[in-house]
Amino acid sequence: MWPSGGRHLWPSGETSPPQTHARGHLVYAAGGVLAVHTERGTSIVPANRVAWTPGGFGHYHRAHGDTDMRIVFLTPSVARLLPDRPAVFLASGLAREVLLALTGPRDHDDAAPHYSRSARARLLRVLVDELREAREQPLQLPEPRDDRLRAVARMLSERPADNATLAELGKAIGAGTRTLSRLLRTELGMTFYEWRTHLRVYHALVLLADGHDTTRTAHACGWANPSSFIAAFTDIVGTTPGRYRTRS
Template identity: 80%
Template sequence: MRIVFLAPSLARLIPGHPAVFLASGLAREVLLALTRPRACGDAAPDHSRSARSRLHRVLVDELREAPEEPLHLPEPRDDRLQAIARMLHETPDDNATLAELGKTIGASSRTLSRLFRSELGMTFYEWRTQLRIHHALVLLADGHDTTQTAYACGWANPSGFIAAFTNIIGTTPGRYRAGRGTTAHASQLPAVVESSG
């Protein structure tokens, strides 16, 4: 994940709510330039303040032109749900039921099910599917094929993954990947862009 902080004057030009964008190749390169490790011996010197400001403007321009993806993964506030979220973020291919996950954290599936609905506005199954699709977008952008991605994200077979992906994203994983380019490290890069003031 790459994190970029924006001045309020630029931050108000992009959505004020959490959003997932289909980033262009230029946006990806700007993100990499803005978040390059400072201590790398062979990295270019840090950009001047004015250069960083111009890069921030280019990033905002690119995000304003980018289509917003129909995917939002709400993060839980309840400690029990946070524990489940951590486990599934680390192992999205885990097919444990809500009851099995509840046993590991000391909560009943009934309580957890109620919390998912009241706090996140969706069922556990819907939330886990969104989480897996989120991971799938990253894997596809890194050049993994549909079958590899399906199994890595917990689907028993590629056809189930293709159906879920198409339902949420609006296109098949193959078309999505082809539209992104087939080179490794395609232009989508998970990123958080926040106001710095």
């Protein structure tokens, strides 16, 4: 364990217990995909994002694909420069390199530089400055509270390629289309199309991290052709599936 939090190699499906830390921390997936669950919802953290969880927020992590998780805890004086709520930032190249430097090499060589306290403090300040300059770009799956939406979410998660309409899904759980549409707007701030697209992209992130190619992933997640999948994925994630795969 490194003093700054460290490196943790998690097999696919590994889940941490619910926990709360006094200090806020940054989480980065150098490989694989992490899901960070807080009371605000589920944030997806692929290799081009950094997740921030302030001190005092209950949370837990789940690995999708074999995941190289990096954790950096921040002192209160540095943490106050970041939001007082969970957030996900687009990671610059410099931010990624600083995270790796603070938590060990990316490969399996244990030989890593040992920084003095003052050098580490400077690196942490560079990291936080980079995140403050970056725009927040969450990949968030809001957690529905209503039991009817939860039931629909389960069906969509179990069968992401299913193209059932909202009316068909509602019939299966005994809820009308108008009711479900209203709940989606009020609870999640999304249309059904937007919500299902986010759920599908979430599954695509997992499949790509597990090594599936773009075409197979597109079909498994409900897209009839790869070009439509690439467009939706790029719009939400900020990079193409092919580039994302090479980073995972």
